[in-house]
Amino acid sequence: MKTLIRNGRVALDGRIQSLDVLVEGERIAAVGAIEAASADRVIEAAGCYVLPGFIDFHTHVDDQIGPFYLADTYESATRVGLENGVTTLCTFVTQETGETLLTAMARARAKAEGRSHSDVLWHLTPTTFSPADIGSLRTLVHAGYHTLKLYTTYKKAGIYASYDRIEALFQSLGHLGTQFLIHCEDDELIEAVDASGLDLSKPISHARLRPEAAEVVAIERVAGLAIAHQAAMHVVHVSTLEGARHLVANRGRGDLSFETCPQYLFLDESWLARADGHRWLCSPPLRSDRAPFLELIRQGAADIIATDHCPFCSRDKDSWDGQDLRAVPNGMPGLGSLPHVTWKIWEDDPDRAALGLSTHVSLNPARRAGLGDRKGSLKPGLDADVVVLDPRGPERPLHSTLSTTHEAFPGFTTSLSLRHVLLRGETRVRDGQLTQPGTPTGRLLQPAPSIPPLT
Numbered sequence: 253m254k255t256l257i258r259n260g261r262v263a264l265d266g267r268i269q270s271l272d273v274l275v276e277g278e279r280i281a282a283v284g285a286i287e288a289a290s291a292d293r294v295i296e297a298a299g300c301y302v303l304p305g306f307i308d309f310h311t312h313v314d315d316q317i318g319p320f321y322l323a324d325t326y327e328s329a330t331r332v333g334l335e336n337g338v339t340t341l342c343t344f345v346t347q348e349t350g351e352t353l354l355t356a357m358a359r360a361r362a363k364a365e366g367r368s369h370s371d372v373l374w375h376l377t378p379t380t381f382s383p384a385d386i387g388s389l390r391t392l393v394h395a396g397y398h399t400l401k402l403y404t405t406y407k408k409a410g411i412y413a414s415y416d417r418i419e420a421l422f423q424s425l426g427h428l429g430t431q432f433l434i435h436c437e438d439d440e441l442i443e444a445v446d447a448s449g450l451d452l453s454k455p456i457s458h459a460r461l462r463p464e465a466a467e468v469v470a471i472e473r474v475a476g477l478a479i480a481h482q483a484a485m486h487v488v489h490v491s492t493l494e495g496a497r498h499l500v501a502n503r504g505r506g507d508l509s510f511e512t513c514p515q516y517l518f519l520d521e522s523w524l525a526r527a528d529g530h531r532w533l534c535s536p537p538l539r540s541d542r543a544p545f546l547e548l549i550r551q552g553a554a555d556i557i558a559t560d561h562c563p564f565c566s567r568d569k570d571s572w573d574g575q576d577l578r579a580v581p582n583g584m585p586g587l588g589s590l591p592h593v594t595w596k597i598w599e600d601d602p603d604r605a606a607l608g609l610s611t612h613v614s615l616n617p618a619r620r621a622g623l624g625d626r627k628g629s630l631k632p633g634l635d636a637d638v639v640v641l642d643p644r645g646p647e648r649p650l651h652s653t654l655s656t657t658h659e660a661f662p663g664f665t666t667s668l669s670l671r672h673v674l675l676r677g678e679t680r681v682r683d684g685q686l687t688q689p690g691t692p693t694g695r696l697l698q699p700a701p702s703i704p705p706l707t
């Protein structure tokens with residue numbers, strides 16, 4: 253089966269060009285001026301952008317965080333993702349207390365396999381570090397699980413890794429090609445904040461409990477360690493101008509990258525001052541003075557734009573008794589909004605916005621995830637994950653998820669329409685709707701090392 257996508261504005265080699273894209277089977281076959289006679293079917297893309305499938309590098313789905321279960325399953329998350337062009341969902345497998353990482357992976361596999369509409373890639377979050385744990389991490393990295401997530405905070409939740417621990421992991425696993433994804437907020441600095449002077453019934457106090465300095469200090473510490481040990485490091489959800497500038501300034505000294513999220517660009521801490529401000533609690537918190545940060549990101553400073561989609565059920569967010577904001581689960585949805593809100597960074601220049609998506613939401617996340625030889629661009633030989641994006645409307649509200657949770661971007665609208673989304677050559681979405689909602693065809697992208705069966 254050959255499909256020709258013709259007359260579109262195609263993102264290729266860092267430019268937008270008017271070209272045709274030929275898909276054969278699961279792969280991109282050719283890009284250029286191509287005769288329609290060579291294809292079995294033709295998708296007319298005049299007036300549309302033709303982009304590589306999007307990759308949300310940072311999501312949490314189908315998982316329990318503290319006492320709360322997230323609102324999205326693999327089925328519902330990959331549905332809203334794919335309907336908005338996300339052909340690869342990256343999400344986390346976190347080792348729980350008393351279990352091995354392999355057992356956690358078996359749990360996740362049982363939830364994801366056969367239920368995912370998009371492809372899925374796992375980042376692994378180890379939480380214990382015995383010699384046996386390190387041995388199995390080494391095996392997993394060798395087997396193709398390249399991305400490990402570490403936290404410089406959340407000691408009480410049991411997922412904290414000290415700077416010494418992080419340095420030891422850089423030394424023991426860095427040379428294997430491990431990509432370290434790090435949540436940077438300095439735990440000591442957060443613990444040192446005097447909460448006695450804060451009104452904890454006011455969600456805005458969250459921003460004081462987790463100050464900007466905590467992020468900046470942690471970024472400086474781990475970047476220094478990564479440079480010293482030549483470890484590949486990616487900082488997740490950077491929210492501060494100073495943190496972002498530090499990473500940009502040190503980029504040439506090592507393999508450093510970072511992501512930011514739409515909420516840190518388009519929502520500021522005034523959202524926390526609303527009567528329902530607890531719904532916008534996330535960590536790092538929403539910040540003030542977003543204009544200079546947005547301007548830095550407009551210039552292309554962030555390698556990746558990802559959502560940190562973490563959708564708690566409305567009833568769980570709203571079960572808060574209004575006393576101490578630290579009881580509210582931290583996180584908000586974003587997956588379904590990813591291309592739309594990212595577009596707004598450059599919305600005065602549609603070609604630049606389309607290029608921004610192809611760079612920061614396709615190419616760079618594919619490379620950081622170790623998928624650069626399969627996904628992230630429209631080069632011949634790569635998976636035919638293709639988005640045909642129409643910027644001409646109609647205008648409609650954003651839906652970050654279809655699950656029962658609060659919308660992170662209420663009142664925001666988009667004029668982008670997802671005319672076609674191809675997953676490995678098959679049209680899975682037409683005009684923003686799954687073509688076969690009962691038939692999920694997403695794959696788990698990594699090989700299966702000896703994950704024990706669930707008992």
Ligand SMILES: [Zn+2]
Nearest residue numbers: 310312560562
């Ligand atoms: Zn996260």
